[in-house]
Amino acid sequence: MxxxxxxxxxxxxxxxxxxxxxxxxxxxxxxxxxxxxxxxxxxxxxxxxxxxxxxxxxxxxxxxxxxxxxxxxxxxxxxxxxxxxxxxxxxxxxxxxxxxxxxxxxxxxxxxxxxxxxxxxxxxxxxxxxxxxxxxxxxxxxxxxxxxxxxxxxxxxxxxxxxxxxxxxxxxxxxxxxxxxxxxxxxxxxxxxxxxxxxxxxxxxxxxxxxxxxxxxxxxxxxxxxxxxxxxxxxxxxxxxxxxxxxxxxxxxxxxxxxxxxxxxxxxxxxxxxxxxxxxxxxxxxxxxxxxxxxxxxxxxxxxxxxxxxxxTTFSGRPPKEEAMMAIALNRIYTPILRQQVPEITDFFLPMEALSYKAAIISIDKAYPGQAKRAALAFWSALPQFTYTKFVIVVDQDINIRDPRQVVWAISSKVDPSRDVFILPETPFDTLDFASEKIGLGGRMGIDATTKIPPETSHEWGEVLESDPTMAAQVERRWAEYGLGDIAFTEVDPNLFGYDIKL
CATH class of the missing domain: 2.30.110.10 (Electron Transport, Fmn-binding Protein; Chain A)
Known part of the structure; x- marks a missing residue:
């Protein structure tokens, strides 16, 4: 070609x-x-x-x-x-x-x-x-x-x-x-x-x-x-x-x-x-x-x-647009570079609906208290294009950050707003963002949606619900016997809009 x-x-x-x-x-x-x-x-x-x-x-x-x-x-x-x-x-x-x-x-x-x-x-x-x-x-x-x-x-x-x-x-x-x-x-x-x-x-x-x-x-x-x-x-x-x-x-x-x-x-x-x-x-x-x-x-x-x-030619606007697709592709390129800059980050995702840069979801292999906040702060300073990211949500590495259902569950079940939300006021801001009170100057929010460990919490954390692995394997083997063979476990094509959601 x-x-x-x-x-x-x-x-x-x-x-x-x-x-x-x-x-x-x-x-x-x-x-x-x-x-x-x-x-x-x-x-x-x-x-x-x-x-x-x-x-x-x-x-x-x-x-x-x-x-x-x-x-x-x-x-x-x-x-x-x-x-x-x-x-x-x-x-x-x-x-x-x-x-x-x-x-x-x-x-x-x-x-x-x-x-x-x-x-x-x-x-x-x-x-x-x-x-x-x-x-x-x-x-x-x-x-x-x-x-x-x-x-x-x-x-x-x-x-x-x-x-x-x-x-x-x-x-x-x-x-x-x-x-x-x-x-x-x-x-x-x-x-x-x-x-x-x-x-x-x-x-x-x-x-x-x-x-x-x-x-x-x-x-x-x-x-x-x-x-x-x-x-x-x-x-x-x-x-x-x-x-x-x-x-x-x-x-x-x-x-x-x-x-x-x-x-x-x-x-x-x-x-x-x-x-x-x-x-x-x-x-x-x-x-x-x-x-x-x-x-x-x-x-x-x-x-x-x-x-x-x-x-x-092309044109800008609310996603999906060509620029959003370009951003999804660049997201893939940035991932190894970001891991090199911030080693505790295992993966990150910039949702297209959040304009491909306004909100970031990052997962970490959590090893010590306060690590989620450190990872968020490091993310903001890792690469120039993350300067204008308003929201950073940090989750555990077992969360599929490209599945909004899992991310929302992590926020809803693991976040105490009084403890896990922090805001950096009056930071450099995108001049095209009308949400800020002062053009070119605004705040950023970090959300720690990871499992809390002492001294972040003073009580034991609940055990995550999971299927019995033996029974799960049995059901998978007998799926066609139940008359459910036409309903297969499939994945949404991640190339259309950048998601990789398991159904």
């Missing part, structure tokens, strides 16, 4: 996971409404071949299930994502090998890093068509407007590429951009993000910031750019590690930046520090419209694209 968007679309079509829509559709509200209904039922990716006001087709919902994200990352099962996490964990905190087998494993990882280095393309497909100057009109792109209250049309799945004006170190992020005119857009990024840091440094140096937007790239590269784990590696190298071979890069036509050579579209421009325009409101991942914020203005002067390009 080719390492580009077209190769992934072909893979989905070959596996019966792509539906082509030949009827003309409107990028204003209609595409998002169709895609949202498909997301709700875990349906196939969509390719709209005739889009009103544009000559370019639109792809959406390509990563609408965890299964398809695994395919994008050259894997077949979600469990393989944890193996990737182990590899990244070893690179993050390498330890001297104590055994020959460990040395061999580490050597293999170093070889993977060598293979993952990006290559260079001198005749890149993304330069097949060049549009410059007055001929550039961003309104010809099939930019969508997902919700009726949105301020305008947006780019959502573009790789936003900038470079540190002092060190030359690039940053690749995925940020929302709002169309402002035929050749300008605003970019919405948090102040802690790499692009925002680069803009501040450009302002200090009195220079404009060069910027490129790569649209319609290999979904694997999008996953790499969306992985904010603290490893001193570039996003290009991450993508190479994810895919097993280096990403082919191409130099932009007019700015000193590199983009994936197989990008469907590339926008090139500059930001003049201090030049801002109002951005928003837009529907966001919290399930509400965000506010209006003054955001940096990008002036584009060049557009390049492939012959017959395909425009890839």
């Amino acid at each position: 080719a390492r580009d968007l077209r190769g992934f679309i072909q893979l989905l079509e070959d596996r019966g996971q792509l539906h082509r829509i030949k009827t003309e559709v409107d990028p204003d509200l209609e595409i998002a409404e169709i895609a949202n209904r498909m997301l709700q039922i875990g349906g196939p990716g969509l390719l709209f071949e005739k889009v009103k006001g544009s000559n370019f087709p639109v792809a959406v919902n390509l990563m609408g299930t965890v299964e398809r994200i695994c395919w994008a990352m050259k894997m077949e099962k979600p469990e393989e994502l944890e193996e990737l996490g182990k590899k990244l964990g070893m690179l993050q905190q390498p330890k001297p090998p104590k055994k020959l087998a460990q040395a061999v494993d580490f050597g293999k990882i170093l070889f993977d890093v060598v293979k993952a280095k990006p290559g260079r393309s001198f005749f890149p497909p993304c330069h097949q068509v060049v549009v410059e100057g007055e001929d550039l009109d961003l309104r010809q792109l099939p930019l969508i407007r997902p919700y009726p209250g949105d301020a305008g049309k947006i780019i959502t799945l573009g790789l936003v590429i900038t470079k540190d004006v002092e060190t030359g170190t690039p940053n690749v992020g995925v940020y929302r951009l709002q169309l402002q005119s035929k050749n300008t857009m605003t970019v919405h990024w948090l102040s802690v993000r790499g692009g925002a840091r680069h803009l501040r440094k450009a302002a200090q140096a009195g220079k404009p910031l060069e910027i490129a937007i790569a649209l319609g790239v290999d979904p694997l590269i999008i996953m790499a750019a969306a992985t904010p784990i603290p490893v001193d590696l570039s996003e290009w190298l991450f993508a190479g590690l994810y895919g097993g071979s280096g990403v082919q890069l191409a130099k932009c036509k007019t700015v000193d930046l590199e983009v994936p050579a197989d990008s469907e579209f590339v926008l090139e421009g500059t930001i003049t520090p201090g030049e801002m325009l109002p951005d928003g409101p837009f529907g966001d991942h919290m399930g509400y419209y965000g506010g209006v914020e003054d955001s940096p203005l990008i002036r584009f002067h060049t557009l390049t694209h492939r012959q017959d390009p395909i425009y890839l």
Whole structure:
């Protein structure tokens, strides 16, 4: 399979996971409404071949299930994502090998890093068509407007590429951009993000910031750019590690930046520090419209694209959405890294319904009093993306953290709120979270739902009810004799919405 968007679309079509829509559709509200209904039922990716006001087709919902994200990352099962996490964990905190087998494993990882280095393309497909100057009109792109209250049309799945004006170190992020005119857009990024840091440094140096937007790239590269784990590696190298071979890069036509050579579209421009325009409101991942914020203005002067390009898009909102599926996949990758950071954590889960990061359920192998609180505090500081997690529920390792029935039972049967709930007030908070009294500042709650041991409690804990193992085995053997053969013990497919619930 080719390492580009077209190769992934072909893979989905070959596996019966792509539906082509030949009827003309409107990028204003209609595409998002169709895609949202498909997301709700875990349906196939969509390719709209005739889009009103544009000559370019639109792809959406390509990563609408965890299964398809695994395919994008050259894997077949979600469990393989944890193996990737182990590899990244070893690179993050390498330890001297104590055994020959460990040395061999580490050597293999170093070889993977060598293979993952990006290559260079001198005749890149993304330069097949060049549009410059007055001929550039961003309104010809099939930019969508997902919700009726949105301020305008947006780019959502573009790789936003900038470079540190002092060190030359690039940053690749995925940020929302709002169309402002035929050749300008605003970019919405948090102040802690790499692009925002680069803009501040450009302002200090009195220079404009060069910027490129790569649209319609290999979904694997999008996953790499969306992985904010603290490893001193570039996003290009991450993508190479994810895919097993280096990403082919191409130099932009007019700015000193590199983009994936197989990008469907590339926008090139500059930001003049201090030049801002109002951005928003837009529907966001919290399930509400965000506010209006003054955001940096990008002036584009060049557009390049492939012959017959395909425009890839998505949109935010209350789960399930593509971003929630991406978060479930990243959850699997984070698990081994988190275990390395906080050894007592045996597993953790970020429920999609809790926006994939607002609530975390972690299990521990409890060995001493107070360990649950320690694990919660360690979780909040383990990785940058957990900074905005509001709720952490800690359970024993025998609880299936992906089964809400077991988690609710643990909370209900093992928690005394006066003893087991603790709150950290006025901590850094997500500015899109309207629940806090002060925007950007709010509290966090930890819940110790583990079995209590002295001195956490002064009395004996009750014995958990369990079936007699001999009788359980007998019933299982005689299940068909009871006339119940048609009612089998099955598992819900965990790839649809990320659960693994035993029935």
